[in-house]
Amino acid sequence: MNFIEELKWRGMIHDMMPGTEEQLNKEMTSAYIGIDPTADSLHIGHLVSIMLMKHFQIAGHKPIALVGGATGMIGDPSGKSEERNLLDEETLRHNQQCIQIQINHFLDFSDSLPNKAEMTNNYDWMKNFSFLGFLRDVGKHISISYMMAKDSVKKRLETGISFTEFTYQLVQGYDFLWLYENKNCKLQMGGSDQWGNITTGTELIRRKTGGEAFALTCPLITKADGGKFGKTESGNIWLDPAKTSPYHFYQFWLNCSDDDAEKYIKIFTLFSKSEIDALIEQHRVEPHLRLLQKAIAKEVTSNVHSEKDYQSAVEASEILFGKGTYETLNKLDEQTLLSVFDGVPRFNIAKSSLTDGIDIVDFLCEHTQIFPSKSEARRMLKENGVQLNKTRIGESYKLTTANLLNQKYLLVQKGKKNYYLVVTNENEYD
């Protein structure tokens, strides 16, 4: 199965330029995908691009990951309703380094490979490009009407777009031209929102060099309920374990809806068509087993983090959602307890404050900041939404040292999924 066929059954092709498939069949081709270094970690939205490149490399072609140091300084108007904040160079460099480390998990950068993956930063060739030079060498080839016809620009004309963002497509187009000329890169891939920017690149290549370059986009990942993919109440799902713990990362995939899971397993795992078909079929018979979600969660968590992180995420999940009761919780040794709740918000209080017993409401708002106000804590307690060490408690509950797990810890649960670990210290001032 070639690259295009592979992507097709996975539902990863939104659009491509005529001739793309022929080009790929003809020879080993280089393709690039741009990544905006807006943060010091990728999030799972980027995973789609990474998987695209992964498949591309598996199919024997050469993927180039382009970090948009220069373009990140300008801001892509696509899909944005407002002008963007600009990033400074230091931040961009730092972000690039972090991103590189994460991409290393997925693509093969070994020198021995003819199609080894590469990473570049467009800042390197843009930083010394003079303004006049750019106007003469790039701007001259593209007309205003061509640029204005792009959706990303059209949508913003009403609300306002700066000259800087208007120019964005030229800068990205130039990237493509540069890679075409210097690295023989003939294809640019990206999300479907990038189509306009990509075609400015192919147009520029055609007009300036007479050469032919291609475009391929994948659909933007959506959720069946219309929500934004990759976001939870608490924000983005990051690949950096310091930003999103492996446990939460695992939970994200496990919580996908059935419809989404059927889609995601094709995009985010490398399972073969027959394996996936079998899984889907089985999942439809016994949906409550959530085989699909578990398969995705296992695969993606192991790839992004590690096999070991996956194992502990499963363990933690079993304790938290399985038959977890006060008894099982109390049986855990300190080591296990801490590893299970690694990444869970943590509060420290003095052990001495418990000796006389404290009011649960005071405990929840004053000693810890689990609730922002006492009203909210009371409300939630009335609604039966608070659990202490897996046991539901009421508004008038008094907390004493007898509640401590391992003489040291308290597990507070707000609703079903929000856990807080409270650690007591012997020392008042610790």
Place this chain on the structure above:
RNA sequence: GGGGAGAUACCAGAGCGGUCAAAUGGGACAGACUGUAAAUCUGUUGGCGCAGCCUUCGGAGGUUCGAAUCCUCCUCUCCCCA
């Protein structure tokens, strides 16, 4: 530069002198159901020493027994004309 409209809780948006801690919708959170799902139903959604009190309707003053509501000034946003 001239003229007009507006600013209300997380968002949208009613209220236009007392009965307003502020309708309604969305979102969010919780409970029931369940598969840690979806759908559905129920409840909550300013604070506190919670049958009561305190602080909120862009900001600062003023009128009034009483202001989100009326007046003055200021700040900001949007629209139209030049």
